[in-house]
Amino acid sequence: NAGVTQTPKFRILKIGQSMTLQCTQDMNHNYMYWYRQDPGMGLKLIYYSVGAGITDKGEVPNGYNVSRSTTEDFPLRLELAAPSQTSVYFCASSYTDNYEQYFGPGTRLTVT
Amino acid sequence: AQSVTQPDIHITVSEGASLELRCNYSYGATPYLFWYVQSPGQGLQLLLKYFSGDTLVQGIKGFEAEFKRSQSSFNLRKPSVHWSDAAEYFCAVGGRDLGSQGNLIFGKGTKLSVKP
Numbered sequence: 001n002a003g004v005t006q007t008p009k010f011r012i013l014k015i016g017q018s019m020t021l022q023c024t025q026d027m028n029h030n031y032m033y034w035y036r037q038d039p040g041m042g043l044k045l046i047y048y049s050v051g052a053g054i055t056d057k058g059e060v061p062n063g064y065n066v067s068r069s070t071t072e073d074f075p076l077r078l079e080l081a082a083p084s085q086t087s088v089y090f091c092a093s094s095y096t097d098n099y100e101q102y103f104g105p106g107t108r109l110t111v112t
Numbered sequence: 113a114q115s116v117t118q119p120d121i122h123i124t125v126s127e128g129a130s131l132e133l134r135c136n137y138s139y140g141a142t143p144y145l146f147w148y149v150q151s152p153g154q155g156l157q158l159l160l161k162y163f164s165g166d167t168l169v170q171g172i173k174g175f176e177a178e179f180k181r182s183q184s185s186f187n188l189r190k191p192s193v194h195w196s197d198a199a200e201y202f203c204a205v206g207g208r209d210l211g212s213q214g215n216l217i218f219g220k221g222t223k224l225s226v227k228p
Contacts, residue, residue: 004155033215040121040220040221041220042202042218042219042220042221043156043202043218045215045216048215058215090155090156092156100146100158100161101158101216102158103148103155103156103157104155105154105155106153106154106155
């Protein structure tokens with residue numbers, strides 16, 4: 001029972017590079033979320049999805065893209081990495097919109 | 113607008129002492145309230161939640177929280193802190209408030225240190 005898994009755990013990118021952060025859940029949850037966490041700032045919602053094929057912007061979507069082709073996977077894409085995207089990224093999922101979310105272990109990204 | 117305030121950035125308590133972490137929220141409708149804990153280098157783990165009913169909620173690891181509508185608060189408590197409780201704690205609010213995106217809003221967190 002893996003829950004929510006994220007890869008990679010750590011990554012260093014150069015400015016302008018692109019990458020995809022992977023997120024997979026095995027709980028058959030409909031709702032999935034991407035957050036970023038910056039020191040002293042709590043969590044900010046980047047994008048979310050209420051089911052396969054449906055995504056929507058959160059509070060801080062600029063510079064990111066997502067897709068949801070299956071119930072299990074919700075990858076986050078950074079197209080042109082910028083230093084402002086240095087952060088810890090968390091993926092989460094929930095069965096319904098009752099907001100009880102389950103979090104992955106996070107990806108620590110540094111852009112230099 | 114919906115918001116969550118955790119007034120204490122960092123709290124230090126002695127092992128065995130009691131603990132109370134404060135959380136105040138602003139939300140138009142009946143809120144759903146959550147406390148999460150994050151150990152260093154880890155993801156967030158749900159401690160407890162309040163949706164409705166009894167305003168005193170029991171969670172894992174001996175934590176409890178009390179919903180006080182009149183004070184817009186949802187403070188987290190533990191009668192006797194253990195060294196393993198050292199972590200960062202996040203309060204969050206969700207619900208069906210008009211204009212909400214239907215997602216959780218997190219406070220900025222309170223870091224708990226435990227001294228021997």
